[in-house]
Amino acid sequence: MSIFSRFLPKRKPVEIKNNIPKEKANIKKTFGVxxxxxxxxxxxxxxxxxxxLLATVLTKMSRCPYGITKPICDRCDxxxxxxxxxxxxxxxxxxxxxxxxxxxxxxxxxxKHxxxxxxxxxxxxQQAKKIDDKVKAKAEAAKKRAKERKEKK
Ligand SMILES: [Zn+2]
Structure with missing residues (x-):
């Protein structure tokens, strides 16, 4: 450890943003309006x-199974x-x-909301696309295998 080490930038831990307080404030305001x-x-x-209704939403939000990585409630499946x-x-x-x-x-x-x-x-x-791509890739691979089998015969 040198005396300079404290001037070096500290490595930042990966931060997961907790947006729940902001979302709660937004929902409260929206209900008011x-x-x-x-x-x-x-x-x-x-x-x-x-x-x-507001009380229910806020309580459920605190117990959201997604935790703080949850999507905003009015877009949640x-x-x-x-x-x-x-x-x-x-x-x-x-x-x-x-x-x-x-x-x-x-x-x-x-x-912001x-x-x-x-x-x-x-x-x-993006998620739907990923699944779609996987399905397509599988179908493509199956086709290729079938073709190869045919060519061998
Ligand atoms: Zn009302």
């Missing part, structure tokens, strides 16, 4: 129905399993139905 305009509430108050069919539908309706209003009152937050959902969509697309 939605409830204020649809159920005539004001300030921090939400109507009982929205309050209950497991949302219906997690929240139940009815509540997940209501949740999606609120999240999708308030996008325009959210953008007007919280533009940066909405853009949009980027996050595009990220999830992209990851899903």
């Amino acid at each position: 939605y409830c204020h305009s649809h159920h005539d509430t004001k300030g921090d108050k939400l109507c009982p129905k929205c309050t209950a 497991r949302a219906a399993e997690c929240l139940g069919a009815k509540q997940s539908q209501e949740f999606m309706a609120i999240m999708n139905g308030s996008q325009k209003r959210m953008f007007l009152s919280h533009p940066m937050m909405t853009i 949009k980027l996050a959902s595009m990220g999830v969509d992209y990851a899903k697309f």
Whole structure:
């Protein structure tokens, strides 16, 4: 150890970002925007129905089996399993139905959320493509083998 070693850049550990606090804040805001305009509430108050749904979503989110690597809830395939069919539908309706209003009152937050959902969509697309490529490669290999067999005869 030299005296200079402390000036050398430390190797950074691989960091997994915990986006859950941000997503929770976004969902809370979206619920507020939605409830204020649809159920005539004001300030921090939400109507009982929205309050209950929000509480469920936030609790389920903390128990998400994906942990902090989870996709955002309104893009998650497991949302219906997690929240139940009815509540997940209501949740999606609120999240999708308030996008325009959210953008007007919280533009940066909405853009970040949009980027996050595009990220999830992209990851899903890449995953599907990978599987597709594997299937194609297998079919291709099978064809090749069949051809080789024929040529041997
Ligand atoms: Zn409401």
